[in-house]
Amino acid sequence: MKDIWFKVLVPFFAVAILVGFSTGWAATITVGALNDMTGATSDVGKDYALGIAEAIHYVNDMGGINGKKIKLYQFDYGYRIPEALTKYNLFKRLKCVAILGWGTGDTEALAPTVARDKIPYVSASYSGHLCNPEKTPYNLFFSSDYSSQARGLITAWFDKKWPNHKDYGNRKPRIACCYMFASPFSSSAIKAAKDQANMLGFEIGPDQDVSLFAIDTKSQVLGLKEFKPDVLLHTNTVMSVAATLRDAYSLGLGADHIIVNWGYDENLPRLAGKAAEGAMGSAPWAFFGEDVPLMDKVVEYAKRYNPGIPMEKRTIHTVQAWASVLGLAEAMKRADKAGNLTGPGILKQGFESMKDLEIGLGLAPVSFTATDHRCQTVINVYEYRNGKFNALEKVDLKSRWPDKWANEWIGW
Amino acid sequence: MRKRSIIPTGFVVIVLGAFLFACATVPTPTEQNFKTPVVTLNSVELAHYWGWWYFSKKVQPTKGKAGDYGAPLDFAFIFDIENPNPYPVMMEHLKFTVAFEEFDLNTVSSMETQWVPAGKTNQVRVHAMFDGRQSLLSLLVTGGFKLKEKGMGVGAGGAFKQLEAWWVGAPEFSFPIYVKEGSAVFKADGLTSVVTFSGTFPQE
Structure with missing residues (x-):
């Protein structure tokens, strides 16, 4: 009997206990997410945060990281920088x-800190100066940078x-920039924009200081009347861009509008109305629901995990988060x-081994190198017309200006 | 020798029998029998209150560093989590947006898992902190047009007027607080169910 006890029953119970606990023993990888769902950027930050959580569910459902599940720790920091630093310390404690x-x-x-700690930091800030690995080696993003x-x-x-303008061939085209001077975010692309405009032979008009909080921009629009711009570049977020489009329309400025990604989403036509017609903008990813690879999954997971949010409220920022x-x-x-799931391993064997990677979601092919973190060379330009965002043009900056791309334009 | 072996053998048989009985009587969760749990807003409390104030960075504080600081509001949202199933379910995650009147101000999450026993109702308390400064920026960047339509005025003046009305009226719940776009993820033996919920306090 003793033999039976030890040879049969003990292993039986041992196996039963092991099977019972096995689901809790699956290996996990912890990832932190810092989001703004309450602060100054919560209008777009909330949709991005929802997309982050939904995309992590998708990755886990697809087998995780080679069989290891991702455990996401997602926190709202309300755009309070001291709280971002506090949460960063928590992420470190959570490994x-x-x-x-x-x-x-x-x-x-956090850029100097993540570089010191060697923790990859994938942000939704696309400032050009985060693209130089000599200065910010652990900062990465899946988008074209603001300057590009x-x-x-x-x-x-x-x-x-x-070329379709009545004055084409008779004079230089005229451009002016509308942005909040005091905002590092809004002003980060202006130097590159003016460099490009100069290179293409534009006449550059007076910059207009448009607050991110502006809902009345008549004085700025009137300030441009004399210059008569053919096109305005906007680098603010949606509400103030919509206000400028509305005022330019009502005051008959007659300029076209080109808008960097944070000012160009599904809410622009809702806020600007008819004034949004013809507005061109940069969208490094497809708009929510557009017919591109993986969009079916984006929509499916939005419906599955946030069924209480109407689909018409979901935006390009969900797609951006998935990227x-x-x-x-x-x-x-x-x-x-490669057997090196560490910060340096994720950077070197991970990001910096990507060459022309197709992720889907309408994102142009992705490449990182050890000397260049501008992962996108192609700029996707859309035009809003007849109630829809329509793909208009893809500008491959690297192919068109290879020397400048390689030697002059990185890091600003 | 034989008599001595009867005791352990009997013990093993009883344990095995109990184990198999337990396995047979507790229903296993299946797609067919997994009933959706119910999440209901039970109440809202003003958990901590500091009144209304705002200091800009131009004001030198008695101690510490100057900055743009607004009074915080700490609301607690208490939910009933009802499990109608004959087996326990695990709530993995709960999330909802809080709106003061028509302005979405906060999206709150509870990431702590909890088990709800079969047929029972748990309660969960989720705190939402509203910081006067962040709420101001949120109103200014996203709510400018709405504030103007509401007649609160434009720019910072309109936003401050609205914030003061909310912060001063909070102890009496003088305005409706909406819980919207809520979702909670429940799991049972590999099955997942996502539940939606919403609510208003005070009830209209």
């Missing part, structure tokens, strides 16, 4: 291998719209496969 960050404030405040977007938009307008998550997941898979 997060990477962080999905948010805006210019947290990204710039501005260059692409100006080029697309110059190629597509200017960040899928890009990070791919980097982690590569590092894990």
Whole structure:
């Protein structure tokens, strides 16, 4: 009997207990997400945060990181920088291998720290100066940077719209920039924009200081009347861009509009109405629901995990979040496969091994190198017309100006 | 020798029998029998209150660093989590947006997992902090047009007027607080169910 007890029953119970607990023993990888769902950028930050969580569910359902599930720690920091720093320390205690960050404030405040700690930080701040690995080696994003977007938009307008203008061939095209001077986010692309405009032979008008909080921009629009711009570049967020479009329309300014990504989403036509007709903008990812690879999953997971939010309220920022998550997941898979799922491993064997990677979601092919973190060379330009965002042009800056792209334009 | 072996053998048989009985009587969650749990807003409390004030960074504080600071409001939202199933379910995540009148001001999450026993109702308390400064920026960047339509005025003046009305009226719940776009993720033995919920306090 003793033999039976030890040879049969003990192993039986041992196996039963092991099977019972096995689901709790599955390996997990912890990732932090810092989002703004209450603060100054919560109008777009909430949709981005929802997209982050939904995309992590998708990655886990698809097998996680080579069989390891991702455990997401997602926190709202209300765009308060001291709280971002506090949450970062929490992420370290939770042993997060990477962080999905948010805006210019947290990204710039944490850039030296993540470099020191060697923790990859995938942000939704696309400032050009985060693209130089010599200065910010652990900052990455899955988008074209603001400076490249501005260059692409100006080029697309110059190629597509200017030749149809009645004054084409008789004078230089005229451009002016509308942005909040005091905002590092709004002003980050202006130097590159003016460089591009000069290179293409534009006449550049007086900059207009448009607050991110503005809902009345008549004085700025009137300030441009004398210059008579053919096109205005906007680098603010949606509400103040919509206000400027409305005032330019009602005051008969007659200029076209080109808009960098944060001012160009599904809410622009809702706020600007008829004034949004013909507005061109940069959208590095497809708009929510557009017919591109993986959009079916984006919509499916939005419906599954946030069924209380009407689909018409979901925006391009969900798609944008998916790009960040899928890009990070791919980097982690590569590092894990190489047996080096650490910060440096995710950077070197992960991100910096990506060459012309097709993620889907309408995102142009992604490449990172050890000397260049501008992952996109192609700028997707859309035009809002007849109630829809329509793909208008893809401007490949690297192919068109290879020397300038390689030697002059990185990091600003 | 034989007599001595009867005791352990009997013990094993009883344990095995109990184990198998338990397995047979507790229903296993299936797609067919997994009933959707119910999440209901039970009440809202003003958990901590500091009144209404706002200091800009131009004001030198008695101690510490100057900055743009607004009074916080700490509301607690209490939900009933009802499990209609004959087996326990795990609530993995709960999330909802809070609106003061027609202005969405906060989206709150509870990431702590909790098990709800079969046929029972748990309660969960979720705190939502409203910071006067962040709420001001949120109103200015996203709510400018709405504030103007509401007749509160434009720019910072209109936003401050609205914030003061909310902060001063909060102890009496003088305006409706909406819980909207709520979702909670429940799991049972590999099955997942996502529940939607909403609510208003005070009830209209």
